[in-house]
Amino acid sequence: MDEYLEFTREFFDFTGIDLQSYKRPQMERRLTALRNQLGFSTFKEYMARVRKDPQLLHQTLDKMTINVSEFLRNPERWEALIPHLKTLSAHGPLHAWSAACSTGEEPYSLALVMEEYVRQPYSILATDIDENVLAQAQAGVYRPYQMRSVSESLRRRYFDEVDDTWRVRPRLRAQVTFRKHNLLADAYPTGMSLIICRNVLIYFTDEAKQRVVERFAHALRPGGLLFVGSTEQFLKGYTERLVNVGPFLYQRQS
Numbered sequence: 001m002d003e004y005l006e007f008t009r010e011f012f013d014f015t016g017i018d019l020q021s022y023k024r025p026q027m028e029r030r031l032t033a034l035r036n037q038l039g040f041s042t043f044k045e046y047m048a049r050v051r052k053d054p055q056l057l058h059q060t061l062d063k064m065t066i067n068v069s070e071f072l073r074n075p076e077r078w079e080a081l082i083p084h085l086k087t088l089s090a091h092g093p094l095h096a097w098s099a100a101c102s103t104g105e106e107p108y109s110l111a112l113v114m115e116e117y118v119r120q121p122y123s124i125l126a127t128d129i130d131e132n133v134l135a136q137a138q139a140g141v142y143r144p145y146q147m148r149s150v151s152e153s154l155r156r157r158y159f160d161e162v163d164d165t166w167r168v169r170p171r172l173r174a175q176v177t178f179r180k181h182n183l184l185a186d187a188y189p190t191g192m193s194l195i196i197c198r199n200v201l202i203y204f205t206d207e208a209k210q211r212v213v214e215r216f217a218h219a220l221r222p223g224g225l226l227f228v229g230s231t232e233q234f235l236k237g238y239t240e241r242l243v244n245v246g247p248f249l250y251q252r253q254s
């Protein structure tokens with residue numbers, strides 16, 4: 001077995017994270033770069049250190065995928081979502097899940113849109129595999145470049161300006177529950193009206209993506225929607241239970 005595969009096996013035994021479910025060329029390149037940067041010449045040495053050093057495990061998680069996010073990422077997609085949110089809210093509270101939420105811009109964007117344009121009861125579960133990004137999400141403090149799609153008037157209503165940063169107001173923060181969750185291993189919630197999963201499925205192998213998409217279909221209530229990222233118009237053939245109902249939007253059939 002080659003050295004990288006051996007590493008992924010040991011890494012899985014140690015962390016429960018299956019690196020083989022991520023596209024290999026990208027993942028191997030990223031982890032080799034980190035390994036070299038840290039001065040290890042083999043994955044064997046690197047893994048031996050990961051076992052002893054929790055900080056290195058965090059660094060590895062950080063390198064695995066890009067964590068970059070921003071508020072109202074692809075603003076036109078969020079605008080197109082508003083009528084769907086109104087329909088989904090028509091028969092009771094909207095239960096949403098922002099899966100792989102990174103530093104929190106995505107679930108807070110949804111909370112903002114619900115407050116500003118929908119004004120119906122809702123709850124948001126926001127999850128990610130990486131505890132570091134979740135801690136930042138919970139703090140809810142953002143730099144101006146992460147806010148570039150948020151208008152001045154929305155900023156004033158939903159954020160407090162503190163020095164050179166924007167802090168999400170407690171009322172909005174209270175709507176979002178953050179939790180650690182591995183899309184490739186952990187149990188999924190059920191009864192969701194909306195799942196937002198953007199810019200993470202692209203890292204997964206086709207087999208892993210298939211499994212995740214099927215589990216999303218199961219996690220949605222009939223009529224519920226899956227909102228995916230702009231490079232992820234992929235679902236044709238993955239499951240019959242999700243039907244494309246708009247750009248980057250899929251609906252669970254009953």
Ligand SMILES: C[S@@+](CC[C@H](N)C(=O)[O-])C[C@H]1O[C@@H](n2cnc3c(N)ncnc32)[C@H](O)[C@@H]1O
Nearest residue numbers: 066069100102128129130182183184198199200
């Ligand atoms: C590029 S960010 C996406 C953030 C946000 N969804 C967006 O589109 O702006 C990708 C996130 O996926 C998370 N991630 C990677 N593998 C994961 C897994 N197996 N389960 C849950 N989250 C994962 C990473 O920690 C990272 O925060």
